[in-house]
Amino acid sequence: MPSCPECGAVLELGKDVIAHEIIDCPTCGVELEVLSLDPIKVELAPEEEEDWGE
Amino acid sequence: MMKLKVGLIFSRLRFEEKLLIQEAARRNDVELVLLNTNRLVLDFDALPQVDVILDREISQSRALHVLNMLERNGVRTINSFDAARIGGDKVLTSKQLWTAGVPTPRVKVAFSREAALRAIEELGYPVVLKPVDGSWGRLMALIENRIAAEAILEHKAHLSSYYHGVFYLQEYLQKPDRDIRAFVIGEETVCAAYRCADHWLTNAARGGKTFACPVTPELDELCVRACRAVGGDAIAVDLMETKDGLTVHEVNCAMEFKASLAAVETDLPALLIDYCVRAAYRHRKEGS
Numbered sequence: 001m002p003s004c005p006e007c008g009a010v011l012e013l014g015k016d017v018i019a020h021e022i023i024d025c026p027t028c029g030v031e032l033e034v035l036s037l038d039p040i041k042v043e044l045a046p047e048e049e050e051d052w053g054e
Numbered sequence: 055m056m057k058l059k060v061g062l063i064f065s066r067l068r069f070e071e072k073l074l075i076q077e078a079a080r081r082n083d084v085e086l087v088l089l090n091t092n093r094l095v096l097d098f099d100a101l102p103q104v105d106v107i108l109d110r111e112i113s114q115s116r117a118l119h120v121l122n123m124l125e126r127n128g129v130r131t132i133n134s135f136d137a138a139r140i141g142g143d144k145v146l147t148s149k150q151l152w153t154a155g156v157p158t159p160r161v162k163v164a165f166s167r168e169a170a171l172r173a174i175e176e177l178g179y180p181v182v183l184k185p186v187d188g189s190w191g192r193l194m195a196l197i198e199n200r201i202a203a204e205a206i207l208e209h210k211a212h213l214s215s216y217y218h219g220v221f222y223l224q225e226y227l228q229k230p231d232r233d234i235r236a237f238v239i240g241e242e243t244v245c246a247a248y249r250c251a252d253h254w255l256t257n258a259a260r261g262g263k264t265f266a267c268p269v270t271p272e273l274d275e276l277c278v279r280a281c282r283a284v285g286g287d288a289i290a291v292d293l294m295e296t297k298d299g300l301t302v303h304e305v306n307c308a309m310e311f312k313a314s315l316a317a318v319e320t321d322l323p324a325l326l327i328d329y330c331v332r333a334a335y336r337h338r339k340e341g342s
Binding site: 018019020022045049050051052053054 | 215
C-alpha cells in the first residue's frame with residue numbers, strides 16, 4: 001500500500017484510479033499525483049503556477 | 055471500423071479529464087491518445103499523429119504552444135489556438151465581446167500605476183482589478199476607494215510577472231449573490247448552473263455552491279454569441295444577472311465542470327467527445 005508523502009497515512013486507492021490522476025490524501029488533504037500503477041508510486045502534486053487556469 | 059485518434063493534452067489529470075478518458079474508452083469509434091505535457095517533447099519533424107486535439111491543459115502557455123504547433127500541422131483543435139489565446143487573455147476577450155455587441159462590463163486597460171489610477175477614477179468606485187491571464191478568482195481585487203486603489207496598485211508593481219504591469223479594470227456591477235456558468239458546445243448552450251456564494255467572488259474554486267439553472271432562449275442566444283465572438287467550439291461562459299439583463303464577464307476555453315456537473319443532468323464529457331468526433335470527421339472531409 002502506498003503512503004502519503006506528506007503525512008505518512010496509508011492510501012487506499014480506488015479500483016478505477018489511473019496513472020497521473022490527482023487524488024486528495026483522505027487524512028491531511030494534500031493533493032497527490034499517482035505517478036504509476038505498477039508499481040504504485042505517489043508523490044505530492046505540483047504546486048499551482050501562475051498561468052494555470054481554465 | 056477505423057478509429058478516430060483523439061489527442062487529449064493535459065498535465066494534471068483531474069476529475070474532468072478522468073471522465074473524458076472513461077467516456078472515450080466506452081466508445082468503439084475513438085482511440086484516445088494521452089499527451090501529458092510533463093513528458094511531451096514536440097519535434098517539428100515528428101509531431102503526434104492525431105485527428106483532433108481536445109485541450110485540457112491547465113497551463114495556458116503550454117496549451118498555446120501545443121495547439122499552435124499541431125494546428126499548423128493540419129490537426130483540428132478544440133478549442134483553436136486563436137480561441138484559447140483570446141479566452142486566456144481578459145483584454146482580448148472583453149474586446150471581442152464588446153465588438154460583437156455581447157453585453158459585457160465596461161473595461162479600461164492601463165500600463166502604468168498613474169494611468170491605472172486615472173482609469174479607476176473614471177470608472178468610479180467600486181471597481182474590479184483583475185490579472186489579464188488569471189483564473190479561479192486568483193489575485194482579483196474589489197477596490198472601493200482611492201486609498202485602497204493606491205495600495206493595491208503599489209502591491210501589483212512588486213509582483214514578478216510582467217503581466218501584472220497590465221492593469222485590467224472592470225466596472226463593478228450590482229448583482230445577486232450568484233452568477234451563471236453556462237456551457238456551449240458547438241452552436242448550443244447545453245446546460246448551465248448557478249454559482250452561489252456570500253463572497254463577491256462566486257468561483258467554484260473558491261467554494262461557490264452550484265445549482266441547476268434553466269437554459270432560457272435568452273441565455274442560449276447570448277452564450278452562443280459569446281462563443282462565436284471568441285471563435286470557440288466548446289467553452290464555458292460566465293454571466294451576471296444585472297438590472298439591465300444578463301452580462302457576460304468571462305469565457306473559459308479549457309472549461310472546468312466538476313462543480314457544475316453536480317447540479318446538472320447533462321453528460322458533458324459525452325457531449326465533448328462526441329463533438330470532437332464530429333469536428334474531426336468534418337475537418338477530414340473538408341481537407342480531402
